[in-house]
Amino acid sequence: MTIHGLWVISKAGGLVFSRSYSDTLPPQPVNTILTLAGILHGIHAITAKLTPAQIPGVPVGGLESFEAEGWGGKVFLTPTGTKFVLLHSLPQAGLDELLRRVYEIYSDAVMKNPFHTPEMPINSSLFESKLQTLIGGVNAA
Amino acid sequence: MSQSVGYSSTPPSSSSRFSQPSVSSLSSPPTSLYSNPQHPSSSSSSSINTINNANSNPNRRESVRSSIQPSSLQQQLFGSSSNTNISGGGGGGSQYQPILDRSLNKSKGSEIALSAWAFMFAEIISYSQSRVDSVTDLEKRLSSLGYEAGQRILSLLLLRNTQTSNLKDPKREHRLIPILQFVHTQIYKYVFGKPADGLERGSDALDEYMIILNESPLTQFISVPKDMSDLSCEAFTAGMVEAVLDGLDVPARVTAHWVGDRYPEHPQRTVILIKLDQKVMDREEALGK
Amino acid sequence: MTIYSLYIFDRHCECVYYQDWHRTQPIRAPPAISNKPGVHRIPPPLQPNEAGAPTRESIFSETNRSSLLSNGTIDGGANRTNKLPKGLPFDEESKLVYGVILSLRNMVKKLSGREEAFTSYSTSSYKLHLFETPTNYKFVLLSDPSSDSLRFVLRQLYVGPFVECVVRNPLVKLDSRAEGIDNDQFRAAVDRHMKGLSMFSS
Secondary structure, three states, X not given: XXXXXXXXXXXXXXXXXXXXXXXXOOOOOHHHHHHHHHHHHHHHHHHHHOOOOOOOOOOOOOEEEEEEOOEXXXXXXXXOOOEEEEEEEOOOOOHHHHHHHHHHHHHHHOXXXXXXXXXXXXOOHHHHHHXXXXXXXXXXX | OHHHHOOOOOOOOOOOOOOOHHHHHHOOOXXXXXXXXXXXXXXXXXXXXXXXXXXXXXXXXXXXXXXXXXXXXXXXXXXXXXXXXXXXXXXXXXXXXXXXXXXXXOOOOOOOOHHHHHHHXXXXXXXXXXXXXXXXXXXXXXXXXHHHHHHHHXXXXXXXXXXXXXXXXXXXXXXXXXXXXXXXXXXXXXXXXXXXXXXXXXXXXXXXXXXXXXXXXXXXXXOOOHHHOOOOOOHHHHHHHHHHHHHXXXXXXXXXXXXXXXXXXXXXXXXXXXXXXXXXXXXHHHHOO | OOEEEEEEEOOOXXXXXXXXXXXXXXXXXXXXXXXXXXXXXXXXXXXXXXXXXXXXXXOHHHHHHHHHHHOOHHHHHHHHHHHOOOOEEHHHHHXXXXXXXXXXXXXXXXXXXXXXXXXXXXXXXXXXXXXXXXXXXXXXXXXXXXXXXXXXXXXXXXXXXXXXXXHOOOOOOOOOOOOOOOOHHHHXXXXXXXXXXXXXXX
């Protein structure tokens, strides 16, 4: 599995972090990603509304993953409303574990950083280097 | 203050800060609240997993939140006779005791979660940051906070050392090198759970010593923005070291410097620079070898 | 493993066909004004005892004509307030479905920088499969979230019942924008095909 990119979307739908980790997908200008992240945020809300039948015991939620022909995206929603979007190659295995690790790095390097303002773009070299180590390791494997 | 700085890498085995067993994660020092797998994997059997998890494994965040009642922290710190059911926060499973009544000698079980400390320190820094104009002022502020902590840590450690070794006349270092070693080993071990990674003498000046820490638990989550690259939040540690040296009558000017850019394998490496007072150098010379 | 519903959209972004199976979240008929005949067989809000399951025995024109007749300007508003209708009206829901697949399709296209089809998405409760024909018909299938790709089923529907009962049926007005493609043969064929699938049984 290759990780193509990671976005972090704040609970208001703003893109606060995006990074590309492979050159399979063409690089995009930040403004494009910003727009797409906003769209994804909206889609997430609508998809929950379209639920045709509730599975007992499973809370109704929005978009969790989407697939194209050669790659896919996985959306992870934290209890506080922050979304992590991972773009990855197919087939994917161990994505949930990876997203949990990303969440852990986020809570350590971003939320415990006094110089970070919640809901604002993430500007932390520690966050980036830890992600690079994690995702670089996944991509190299 | 000294209690909160204390940090050990080994979780207290059986101590539970609150009565519910599920909260034991609070008293162990995980780097993150979410280190354990909570969410089911989305493989083919995900729906079954979800149901099981939801029933057998209540959401940890939920349980943590529900057990921190508004009064429980107060009770911990200041004591309250009304509720004796809450098991001891300090000793492993002992009866509840207000923090001031606890034995000073007992170090086991008095550690606090690293996450809790990290969040508090982050708040301290952003609070201080909103009340200063410059990086130098911010470091000064952090340093003075560290100084407060250092004074108490020194007293506590000296007391504990005296009582545990059960000496008739307690030993107190008076020569420079043993004092620095005491800081490097004992103080750091108490505060950070491990001794410092190095103690060096400055190459050009005789009155300069350096204590080196490759990765400080104190500031390991902090990433300083580029426009403040001079800032080292280890100023807190510097203040603490200064207080300890002061307390041992070795006045010195202590500052913290980030040198991670020169050590790619330790991007957070920090040097605590100790510039000794001339008085100390004179005394050392007088005492001779 | 189960299948919830099927939508077919034409190249004018209009929903031209709808059918559902194990759906439990309610859906209600659209208000008469925006109702398009020949798309779905959701009973009009007039008969409360029939609400829920789509009627299968009636001919589509009859159902829809009766809804048009009885659900006129006077009844429509009164019914809605009295009966506490549940769920989204059909026309709104189909627009949402189309909006979501269109946005995701454009996003996928933009991100991959070339013509790459978006194939499916899933939530904790369902999975949506999309199959596009060269003539820009979009077949959308909602199934339970654990199912594998069902695009082959949509393709079978296209190659089989759709071509047989819709394209080759001179009575169906393809591309009309005014009405759907519903007819008894097609509906029965789709139903048969779906019920014959191994993943259909709930």
